[in-house]
Amino acid sequence: MPGRDSGHTAGAFDIRSVIALLFAIYGAVLVVVGVVQPHAEIEKSAGVNINLWAGVGMLVFAAAFVLWARLRPIRVPDEPAETGEH
Structure with a gap:
């Protein structure tokens, strides 16, 4: 069973990063x-x-999303999961 730290993070492809960027721009x-x-x-x-x-509130919301994405990154496995089929 692989450990929790196996794989890599989603990084810029994490939806929270995209949402944070949009809120920061607006x-x-x-x-x-x-x-x-x-x-x-x-x-x-x-x-x-x-x-x-409203702009200050959106910037705070964007910062919260960036912080959330940094503290709890989504882990993507390096190898595809086995489906159990032979």
């Missing part, structure tokens, strides 16, 4: 929009800079 765009938008636009949302806060 979050960065929202942070930039939130910083440069005029004060009149902020007043339309009850005085809350929603673009800035």
